[in-house]
Amino acid sequence: MTKEIVTVALGSDHAGLRLKEEIIKMLQEEEYVYKDFGTFCEESVDYPDIALDVAKAVKSGEYKRGILICGTGIGIGIAANKMDGIRAALCHDTFSAKASREHNDANILTMGERIIGPGLARDIAAIWLKTDFAGGRHARRVQKIIDIEKIKNSD
Numbered sequence: 001m002t003k004e005i006v007t008v009a010l011g012s013d014h015a016g017l018r019l020k021e022e023i024i025k026m027l028q029e030e031e032y033v034y035k036d037f038g039t040f041c042e043e044s045v046d047y048p049d050i051a052l053d054v055a056k057a058v059k060s061g062e063y064k065r066g067i068l069i070c071g072t073g074i075g076i077g078i079a080a081n082k083m084d085g086i087r088a089a090l091c092h093d094t095f096s097a098k099a100s101r102e103h104n105d106a107n108i109l110t111m112g113e114r115i116i117g118p119g120l121a122r123d124i125a126a127i128w129l130k131t132d133f134a135g136g137r138h139a140r141r142v143q144k145i146i147d148i149e150k151i152k153n154s155d
């Protein structure tokens, strides 16, 4: 079976800009196809705006995965998770990064520049991008997450 090509939509607010640049270096070294949805300078921006653009790009299928970075990784992940079909996981260690793919089929990784250094962040992103969803019992549970979206939308 041919392995699907993992394409990456990337975004950060001003507080995640430098870490995003480190992640871009890794994506280039590993020859990933990616698009940077901003921000592109140190001027203060609102993280939900960036989260929305990346979440749309992942939900539409234009990009398979997303990586979002803000100061903590929290706000940008909360915002992304408001969109149906998005499973954004905040990971500041490689174990969680691997598990978020294998167990939760996370399609967006979030990290905080004010929390972790560039070396660890690069490792987390690299492992997260390489790890496949394990399926099986986890597929049933992910489907139940999707079902909650349906209930929410029928209220």
Ligand code: RB5
Pocket (backbone or CB within 6 Å): 013, 015, 016, 047, 070, 071, 072, 073, 074, 075, 076
């Ligand atoms: C910006 O100052 C900061 O609030 C933001 O990057 C993020 O950490 C929010 O969750």
